[in-house]
Amino acid sequence: MAHHLVTGGCGFIGRHLTAALLEAGHEVTVLDDLSSGDPATLPSAARLEEGCVTDANKLASLAEDMDGVFHLAAIASIAAAEANPERAHAVNAGGAANAVAAAARSHIPLVLISSAAVYGDAGPGAVSEDYPCLPLSSYGADKLQGEHYALKAADNGLSATIVRPFNVYGPGQDAGSPYAGVISRFIAAALSGTPLRVDGDGSQSRDFIFIDDLIRLLTACISRPRPGALIVNGCTGIATSVKALATEIGQLCGDNIRIEPGTGRSGGVAHSLGDPGQAAEMFGFRAQITLADGLRRTIDWQRGTNSQ
Template identity: 30%
Template sequence: MSAGLVERFDRVVALDNLHPQIHPTPERPAALAAQVELVVGDVTDPDAWDTLLADVTPDVIVHLAAETGTGQSLAESTRHAMTNVVGTTQMLDALLRNSALPRRIVLCSSRAVYGEGAWRREDTGELFYPGQRTAEILERHEWDFAGAEPVAMAASTTTPAPVSIYGATKLAQEALLTAWAQSFGVEPVVFRLQNVYGPGQSLINPYTGIMSLFCRLAKAGESIPLYEDGEVRRDFVLIDDVARAVVAATTAPAPGRLPIDIGSGEDQTIATAAGLIAAYYGAPAPHVTGQYRQGDVRHAWADVSHAAEVLDWSPQYSLAEGIELLASWIDAEQAR
């Protein structure tokens, strides 16, 4: 992404606290384009913003800073709210305080704001919102909602109803940015990202996503464990496709105010993804454990037609292609 931004803008500055859960050492990330100026600071620190904005008057801000652990957020809700909610308000206050209003702010939010999303009743075709699967439901291994099928998530038709602390903080983040931006003539562009994976993601962060975890297990010759019944559906979108979408949003002529759903546009079961990874490494077949995680939704995938309309963007990589790119990158990283 940083390389794409450098191509479009004269000056690109990154503010990052280099959190140890993501970065093993507080050093400049190797993947960050050489032309990008790195400022080490925390989005929750007003002094960091004032120092930065004394030197930079932004044209476009890409807001990526977030705590992202769905399960982790249940036990560390204050930490997630501080970064995702207070970090955003600190940024907005600082922009106003320093008379540094940008033309546009691109926020990377999450499909977690939808929660379980909408489902369609098989007998009547009616859409309904089943809400959160409770601990009692999950204990009974009632994974799906009987007599219904899930539908794709789309900002134009799906009402947000988060079922995790993380999702709730991201929805609050969206509302804060939109209300503030529309008050001060700044263009808000909100992305709702599906399950992003690919080369460059942290290999030490246990909450970074299942794809790198699956790769590490299979590479070690282990059978990949599948939660619930292995039929959980997800929309796995390669980071390269997401980066193209974000870069496009910085200069798109009229992206509008409706949140933009970004994903591969298709659903894949966890078992399918794990099977592809196991085959790549010649590992044993994945196995179903029946375990589950509070805050996880059953199925999630995006309708990406709106992104195609407003950004002239579409995903380019299949799941098999993306897994090969991720696995080969992990192999190279671990061979260092």
């Protein structure tokens, strides 16, 4: 079995990934600065190293004893990145550069978690990995720069798989966090009897992928390293409008759930839909959890959390 380094392992995706790797019999070391992650939710079998990915020496030192690196650490809130762009750039772009350098120095495979934000507003059609990247946010721009670091290092021998997740959701996502997605916020509102507020006309659409599906893709990426670089979308290939999402969550949470118009927003990404073909071709990966099933699992978890 292998020993993997997971940066940002105390975050939502990182905790699920760490648990899956441990369950498969691997050893896991987590590097996290605990600025947003909760160490109490980290599986006890994982080794936690407190520190930030901006510390290139620490990352390099940890990578020396590893068989692979998953780089997830980031300031993932667009609002937080815009509020402190210098810090966000140092973590999101600089941290990626350090993770790439650490993996290259130790000659071990890297799985770099990027974001669908690199595409910007690509319209309602499904985007493949060769679609021109025109990010609308500094967060997306920093993620794209991180990809460039990995691609450059891959030209010099690094095995790098870049994964661009779309809208990830599932149990363990804190609805009260600034990093929370629309699904966890809608569920929290529905369970508390608060109206679900939909911005604009609700026609904006997203590709929602359940956390378990994304973790299957990430573990497949590290288990089949290849020379050079590969970019894959982490998506379902199915678009859901925000209005349809609110309606389904309302139905699943019970009667008398109200949906109200929120403040209409201008700009931003109206549609975000991924083409899953590359992941299917390279890793045999297809998302298996339907939105309805994933919502039920997430609602059950949030109900249990609220009752504690």
